[in-house]
Amino acid sequence: MLFNSYIFVLAFLPAVLLGFALIRSYGIGAAIGWLVAASLFFYAWWNPAYLLLLGGSIAGNYGIGLLLARISPARRLVRLLLAGAGISANLGLLAQYKYANFFIDSLNGIGVAHWQLEPVMLPLAISFFTFQQIAYLADVYRSEASEPSFLNYCLFVSFFPQLIAGPIVHHREMLPQFMDARRFRLSQENTAVGLTLFTIGLFKKVILADGVAVYANAVFDATAEGLQPSFFEAWGGTLAYTLQLYFDFSGYCDMAVGLARLFGIRLPINFNSPYKAVNIVDFWRRWHITLSRFLRDYLYIPLGGNRHGRRRRYRNLMITMVLGGLWHGAGWTFVLWGGLHGLYLVFNHAWHRVRRRLGHDLSRSTLLGRAAARTLTLGAVMLGWVLFRAADLGTAGRIYAAMFGTAGISLPEELQGSLSAPAPVLTAMLGIRFEGPFPHELAYWPDGIPLMLVMAGIALFTPTAYQWLRFYDPVIPSPYSGTRDLGGGLPAWLAWRPNAGFALVTLAMLLWSLLEMTSVSEFLYFQF
Numbered sequence: 001m002l003f004n005s006y007i008f009v010l011a012f013l014p015a016v017l018l019g020f021a022l023i024r025s026y027g028i029g030a031a032i033g034w035l036v037a038a039s040l041f042f043y044a045w046w047n048p049a050y051l052l053l054l055g056g057s058i059a060g061n062y063g064i065g066l067l068l069a070r071i072s073p074a075r076r077l078v079r080l081l082l083a084g085a086g087i088s089a090n091l092g093l094l095a096q097y098k099y100a101n102f103f104i105d106s107l108n109g110i111g112v113a114h115w116q117l118e119p120v121m122l123p124l125a126i127s128f129f130t131f132q133q134i135a136y137l138a139d140v141y142r143s144e145a146s147e148p149s150f151l152n153y154c155l156f157v158s159f160f161p162q163l164i165a166g167p168i169v170h171h172r173e174m175l176p177q178f179m180d181a182r183r184f185r186l187s188q189e190n191t192a193v194g195l196t197l198f199t200i201g202l203f204k205k206v207i208l209a210d211g212v213a214v215y216a217n218a219v220f221d222a223t224a225e226g227l228q229p230s231f232f233e234a235w236g237g238t239l240a241y242t243l244q245l246y247f248d249f250s251g252y253c254d255m256a257v258g259l260a261r262l263f264g265i266r267l268p269i270n271f272n273s274p275y276k277a278v279n280i281v282d283f284w285r286r287w288h289i290t291l292s293r294f295l296r297d298y299l300y301i302p303l304g305g306n307r308h309g310r311r312r313r314y315r316n317l318m319i320t321m322v323l324g325g326l327w328h329g330a331g332w333t334f335v336l337w338g339g340l341h342g343l344y345l346v347f348n349h350a351w352h353r354v355r356r357r358l359g360h361d362l363s364r365s366t367l368l369g370r371a372a373a374r375t376l377t378l379g380a381v382m383l384g385w386v387l388f389r390a391a392d393l394g395t396a397g398r399i400y401a402a403m404f405g406t407a408g409i410s411l412p413e414e415l416q417g418s419l420s421a422p423a424p425v426l427t428a429m430l431g432i433r434f435e436g437p438f439p440h441e442l443a444y445w446p447d448g449i450p451l452m453l454v455m456a457g458i459a460l461f462t463p464t465a466y467q468w469l470r471f472y473d474p475v476i477p478s479p480y481s482g483t484r485d486l487g488g489g490l491p492a493w494l495a496w497r498p499n500a501g502f503a504l505v506t507l508a509m510l511l512w513s514l515l516e517m518t519s520v521s522e523f524l525y526f527q528f
Helices: 006-026 028-044 048-070 076-109 126-141 150-158 171-178 188-224 231-262 280-284 289-303 310-328 332-357 367-389 393-403 413-418 423-429 445-461 500-516
Strands: 409-411 432-434
Touching: 006 028, 028 048, 028 150, 048 076, 048 126, 048 150, 076 126, 126 150, 126 171, 126 289, 150 171, 188 231, 188 393, 188 445, 188 500, 231 367, 231 393, 231 445, 280 332, 280 367, 289 310, 310 332, 332 367, 332 393, 367 393
Parallel strands: 409 432
Antiparallel strands: none
16 A cells, blocks of 8 residues: 555545544553554555564564563673574565575576576565664664563554655654653644645655656666667756655655654654755765664674774775665665765765865855755766666666767757857767757657756755744654754744645645546655
8 A cells, every 4th residue: 555545545544543533542552553453454455465474573573572671681692692593584584585586696697506586576665674673673682672562562663654665763762652642642733744744745756756757767768678868868867867766755754754743653854855965974864864874873883883994984884885775675786876875985084084184174165165065966876876776787887878978969950050150060079969859769858857947946945844844843853864953044934834824735735646646656665
């Protein structure tokens, strides 16, 4: 069941809210039981067979957590072996369903083996609920967590707003809220804030992300079939995908936050205008914030972090980002995408070190300098998105060849006659060809330029939904991501208020989204 479907918006969500309102009067335990049942039904709607997988994962990790909590810290080896067994079981489950075929195909491809495995359908959300429970076991081992209530633990893992594509929530953020009678309830404020955020996210997904997807798909799908895009088509398709992914993931995050808020629950911030980043470190503090937090706390720091010199730090960064890329997908394109971002981070830290040695004050910058830094960062991110989107390495190679001009630059023939001197000489020097109508059979991305310009303006210059609603605490801010203050310089008089004007705007966005929701499309992060 997808958030952007009629069955969810018009049937499932109203039924769950009505049931929660009726059952909440019988106590928090009854309300939690209702939401667990609703969440499991939500998950089973996609494929009932995998409900057993989710249930088994929850029961197994809960049991190991209970044992760890009951074993004395003095028995360190026993606790370590038990925690290691639990984490290994989680990773093994992930490897079996997500990576087994990838590794076998890779070995077959280089002639090391000639094995054959049947294709396996990837269980929905397996990456998310596995990482979430690995973090829980690690914290129980450190004596930083313990949850005696099985029902509460079930809701922690399966809560439907964040089950499918995150955020990757932390036990200390969620479990206390489930037992807070003042928060965990329906209210007029929660309903207004939740529905507003859900509508903003739905609009981003249905109108913006899906609206620009056709232009990205036209270029990448045709290139995957063996056609060679032109310079402008490659850049246009990449820009379209850059915006599609932004609004698709941003829309999902807003919808998840809004749905949780309907029940009085705040989720951690997971998306904070990443295309406004001034460097690649800043980007990863804004993009998929909870995944970055997980990789930092449970991989990068245990590897040694930055505690053992520059070389070890750079090695740890590369390992973390390559594994982060592999988490996103079982393919060499994702491995290389993670490695590319690892190199970006290494260069970023090395450049900052050089600047500090030259006596530069990194806390100060000019407007022109920030604009240049944002442009360079966005360009680097766009180059990485080619690997993220491409069906295979060959497709990525053809896109890159076109983007860097090695496949030639072509313009429509009808433009050639309208050029005045010295333009023809200049175009000839640059190797620009005039051939065929524009766009040709490979893509029709220029039709989407007006939409892309609007979307780019929103992504680069407007406040986030959380900044608009900052007076109502829409999310749990993250010091790691620099979001202690959600104001973002937005004047108070422009902030969202629960009044008739904002209600009408929200209703218009909701109706527009529902009318355009004729074909249901999955969120891009569902594949991870």
